[in-house]
Amino acid sequence: MSTRLRELIRSVRACKTAAEERALVAKESAAIRASLKDAEAHYSHRNVAKLMYLHMLGYPTHWGQMECVTLIARASFPEKRIGYLGLMVLLDERQEVTMMVTNTIKNDLKHRNHFIAGLALCALGNICTAEMARDVAPEVASLLHSKNSYVRKKAALCSVRIVKKVPDLADEFVPGTSELLSDRHHGVLLCAVTLALELCVLDQAHVTHFRKHVPVLVKILMSLIRAGYSAEHDVGGHADPFLQVKLLRLLAKLGAGDADASDAMSDVLANVASNTDGSKNAGNAILYEAVNAIIGTESVGGLRVLAVNILGRFLGNKDNNIRYVALNTLAKVVAVDTQAVQRHRHTIVECVKDSDVTIRRSALQLVYALVNDSNIKTLAKELLDYLGVADVEFKSDLTRRIAQLITKYAPDRRWHVDTMVELLSKGGSYVAEEEARDFIVLITNSPELQGYAGRALFRAAFESEQHSNRFQLSAVAAWVLGEYGDAVVAQSTRLQGEVHTVIAEADVVKLLESILGDYHAPTAVKQVAITALAKLGTRFKTQTSAVRGAMGKVGTSANVELQQRASEFCGIFDRGPALAVPLLERLPPFVMKSKEALHGVAGRGKHEGTAVHSAPGGGGGTAGGVGDLLGDFAGLDDSVPSSAAAGGTGGGADLLGDLMAGYDATPGYAATPTGASVDPLADLMGGVSMQPTTTATAADPFAGGAAAADPLGDLMGTGAPLLAPQTRPQPAADPLADLMGGIAATPAAPPPMNAAAFDGAPPAATPSFIAFAKDGVEVSFVCAKPDPMDPSKTTVTATTVNRGGVPLLGYVLQAAVPKTMSLSMRAASGDSIPANGTVTQRLDVTNSQHGTKALAMRLRLAWNAGGAAVVEQATVDFPPGL
Amino acid sequence: MTVRFVLLVNKQGQTRLAHYNEIVPKAERRQIEGEMVRKCLTRSDKQCSIVEHRGMKVIYRRYASLFFIVGVDEHENELAVHEFIHCVVETLDRHFGNVCELDIMFHLEKAHYILEEMVTNGQIVETNKSIVLGQTVMYDPPPEK
Incomplete structure (x- = not known):
């Protein structure tokens, strides 16, 4: 038994659980199906109404579409009406039904009752397909000339759909549209303007055609502005604001790129812009559209100033909607006329701090666009201030933008350094690694600022010791302090007007120690810190023991990577300054702005930070060489410790071999019998082939042989054994090893002994x-x-x-x-x-x-x-x- | 296509009327409605009533317990749409006499008729309330036997 829609709604609302509701709907759907099947004609109206309700609730109703088709064909208006409505609401992506209704709709278009014709037009406007469009286009085009305004306006909107579906048909509608543009009925006019706009979007030729109508449109708009009160169209004291908005929109389209048309409408635009009362939303909607029109057309300068001033006024409005549109529009204007927008900079910056997140976002976008050479200092300060309080979701984007703006517009390097340090301390971990790296590149290339930057970073790192997201700053600070520690403590590097800070060598070491001792600090940051510490060990003569102490502590770290590194550095220090000093030499300046080089390093992944530091002998290489070397070291890092210990075949292992060679040849450790001035770094850099001294040649047998048990092998390889008691080769072994290595090449040499023998390994050579x-x-x-x-x-x-x-x-x-x-x-x-x-x-x-x-x-x-x-x-x- | 959809949602997030001007599959409709409820209903009075969502702008207005949510194309005049919502509400008000959530729920088809007179194919057709309501006289269903 069929129930009424009202009862259905009541019972659905009475359902306490979703399951109950589903059961009820299933039952009701079955009832409706049965009713449709039995063709209970007098119930079809309510059936469709119920289906619409179920559809809204999200239940499947596609099976009711056919009922709509039948209802449409009925003669009674209410049934036809709900049939059409059901068709429009229930229709889904399956298109077969539309084919079935084409004929009925076509008949209804010619119906003498204009409501029925209007219904058919409305339905067509909502659902018609390309196929249907071709079928009904002539009828619809002729209805544009109907005597009835109701039919005319619906026909105009139906035409919009048709030309959109089948652009070829557009020409058929142009004459009718032209005629409608001078219609007196507001509704018709509104629809006609919409149609004209659509035609203009489709084809530039139509724009030229409709330009002829500019004077008519201007006249209509003018009469709307001047019209007295009319109850029918009044909205908040404005005569039909919707029509005004549409007219302005069409004018903007017609005036774009055409000086004459723009000229013809400039009066009315000025009129709208200056006479519309902006106290109500409707008035602001018109003003907003007028501004769009002024910006979009070839308006004279005075008019543009007027437009930007209106936006400025909008910015001061209390209504957030109005501020929102003002910000969005200013963002469009800024591309054309930055100067005009700059005048409102203060208001815009205020909006960045608004309580509404949408406003803040729009304002930020605009501020980014506003920055230039002359205002970067003020705006960067504003943005940095804002960074401290910004929403978490904004921060990473904001820091990225600030860093970009600083890089792009920085007036001088000192300011650049100051601002970046501030960004690092305020943005913390939101500062991307790439930006931190760019900053380091800048510092390496600014010798006069290295001490200054180091001190600034030291202060910032010191102050932010308690911040939870300080580690990006720590990493950069550690890097710079490690590289330029001597410049940081030197008073001679003080710049004029710099904050007076005296940093002792011990302070720097202490800061690095605190990073290393920080439980929260990521391993990557600690790796940077430990390398920095090692570098300072060679530079700060007073701190050698402190550095050793700190290294020793890290040497027991639970983190294998850190432990290994610490042990390696300890080993290097053990071998005396002749090895450590050139090994831990300062890096050469990186190539500025060379994106590929930077990315190349970035591509090394997580080891990047440490890799930069581990390139000890980079002094001799070019930037590219450094990159390659880093690659080798990174590769080494990746494969520690097994492959290195096992004498793996990778490039890293080769380098290791060379490194060992260099180590063995260290002149300061034992006088090399060859007497040649051997540069260990030459070997480190793979210089073996470049410098064919006997020592260099001698190196390889040990690299390849059982000499892998050599301390340096441990140094680079496992690290851990250093902590364990280990039988070191006696110092005498080394010169001997070199000696015999050197003469190994000559067949007349006495049988060379192997250095490994001293390590207790069986004689194997x-x-x-x-x-x-x-x-x-x-x-x-x-x-x-x-x-x-x-x-x-x-x-x-x-x-x-x-x-x-x-x-x-x-x-x-x-x-x-x-x-x-x-x-x-x-x-x-x-x-x-x-x-x-x-x-x-x-x-x-x-x-x-x-x-x-x-x-x-x-x-x-x-x-x-x-x-x-x-x-x-x-x-x-x-x-x-x- | 300017107006993509008109949604009427109550404070609890239940859809009271959904008027789409393009064919939207059922699953997607549910999704849109859910997202709209989450995005619009959580905003405070002080925030602006324009939300950017999936390349379109969503403008909403709240009347007592009922939210009117309209999705429009990106380049539409937001303020005009905001005003249009009010125009729709006034029209419904004039028809139902102090319209409330229940009026719309129990006279769903009438609300649709009125909306359809005002928006066709995503375009505003008529904003003159008398003309819009002029048609509704004939809408009442035949007396039921």
């Missing part, structure tokens, strides 16, 4: 033997067992000596082993051998059948001597026992 000798080219092999537990592994160091007197170019050594063995070759120390020069290369061989089969290898050598290419092959006779 065999005497060198000649693997190949011809035409003055000699290849000698030194074999070693890197792993005493695994005799199947053999490390071969091949040293090629050129005794021929002619430099060998393009020297390549290739080796092949039987299938039962595996071979991996490292890069050679060079590809050309000068007369009496040497090149070394390391080969790792694993013999899977150790004990049953002896090592075997074939060599292929190629070089270019004096223009002649030579290729030689040889079989290596390994001594027994390998």
Whole structure:
């Protein structure tokens, strides 16, 4: 039994739970379905009404669409009415129903009852598809000329839909629209203006066409402004503000880019702008649209000033809606006329502090657009002040914007430094890493400001010690203090007018210590701090022991990364200043504004901060070199400690080898017998190939051999063993090692002893033997067992000596082993051998059948001597026992 | 398309009338209505009644327990829409005589008719209350047997 809509609503409202409601709706839907099925004609009206109600509640009602189709075809107006309404409300993305109603609608369009024609037009305007549009376009176009205003206005809006669906049909409607633009009926006029606007949007040609109507439109608008009170159209003392707004909008469209049209409407625009009373919302709506029109057209300067002044007035309005639109419009104006907007800067900045978040957001956008060279100081200050109180959701965007603005408009570097320090202390962790990095780049490039910036950062870091988001500041401060600690404490770097702060060396160390001791500080920040501390250890002569003490503390850190680093630095300090000082030298200035370089470093991921610090010998390299080196170090960091200890094959390991070489060759540690002035950094930088001294060449056997147990190996690799009691090689071992390394190249050398022997490792290296000798080219092999537990592994160091007197170019050594063995070759120390020069290369061989089969290898050598290419092959006779 | 939808929502967030000017799938409709309730109803009187939402502007006005929420295109005149909401309310008021939430709920179809006379295809058709209400006389359903 069918119930009335009213009863349905009541029972739905009486439902206490959602489940109850669902059950009720299911029951009711079933009843409606049954009623539709039985074609109970007298209930169809209420059925559709109920369906609409269920639809609003969000229940499926698509099955009722067909009922609407039937209702539309009825003769009675109320039934037709609800049928159309149901169709418009219930229709979903399935379009079949619209096809079915096309015919009925077409008939209704021609109905002599204008309400029915109006209904059909309204329905078409809401639901018509492209197909239907083509079908009904002629009828609708003719209805634009209907005698009845009700039909005319609906036809105009229906046309909007048609031309939007099928733009090709637009021309059909242009004449009718032109005619309607001079209609006297407000509703019709409103719809006609809407249609004209739509046509203008579709095609620029229509804009030209409708420009002819500017005088008519101006006249209508003028009469609306001057019209006395008429109860029908009055809204808050304005005659039909909706029509005025629409007219202004069309005028703006027609006047855009056309001086004549703009000129023709300038009077009326001035009239609207100056005579409309802005005390009510309706009046402000008109004023707002007039401002849009003035800005959008080619108005004269005076008119524009008037428009911006209206917006200025809006900004002072108490109504937030009005301030909101004013801010949005000013944001549009600022692109065209910054100067005019600048006058309202103070009011705009006030809006940034408004209690309404929407206003604040709009105002901020506008402030960003307003900043320029002349006002950056004031506005940056305002923005920084605001940053302290801004909503959390704004902060990251705000800090980013401030940093961008500072970078773009900073009048001088000192101000830049001051402001960035303030941003770091106020923005805290909201300051993006990239901005912090840019700031560091700036400092590295401003030698005169390094001490100043360091002091400013020191103060800021000191003051913000209790802030929860201080760590970005801590990181930057630690970095700068580490690099330029000596400049920070030096009074000579004081700038004129600088806040007087005397910072002692101990204070700086204490600050870094406090960062390291802070439980909340992220590891990355601590890594920066520990490197800074290490650097200061070499610069602050009075603080060496304090630095050592702090390092020692971190050496017991639960964080492996920090522990390792601390131990490494301790190890470096142990070796004396000759190693530590050049290793911990100041970094060269980074390349400014080179985005790729910066991003390259950023790409190293989390290790970036530490990597920058770990580039100890960067002094000799270019920025690019630093980048590469960082990459290697970062790679090393990533793979710690296993791969480094195991002598992994990555670039980092190679560097490690070189680093060890440099270490062994340290002249200050033990007098190198070679007497050559060896620059350890040259080795560090991979300078082995560049500086073929005997020491450098000697390095590799130890890098490759069992010498991996060397303290520096520990230093770079595991770190932890340093803490454990460890048998250090006796100092005497080193010169000896160098010595024998140096002479290892010469076959006449006495059997070299291995440094590893002093570490208690079993003697694993065999005497060198000649693997190949011809035409003055000699290849000698030194074999070693890197792993005493695994005799199947053999490390071969091949040293090629050129005794021929002619430099060998393009020297390549290739080796092949039987299938039962595996071979991996490292890069050679060079590809050309000068007369009496040497090149070394390391080969790792694993013999899977150790004990049953002896090592075997074939060599292929190629070089270019004096223009002649030579290729030689040889079989290596390994001594027994390998 | 300027006016995308007109929603009437009560203070509890229940939809009392939903008038869409484009075809919106059911799931999306629910979503929009939910978002609107969350966004508009939580704002205080002091905040502006314009909310930016998914590339459109949503303008709302509150009348006693009922929120009138209108979603329009981005470049629409917000103040005019704000005024238009009031015009709709006045029209409903004149028809129902001091309109309240229940009037709209129990005469849903009439509210729709009135709204439809004022907005078609997302455009304002008529703001003259007498003309809008002139049609409604004929809307009453046939007497039920």
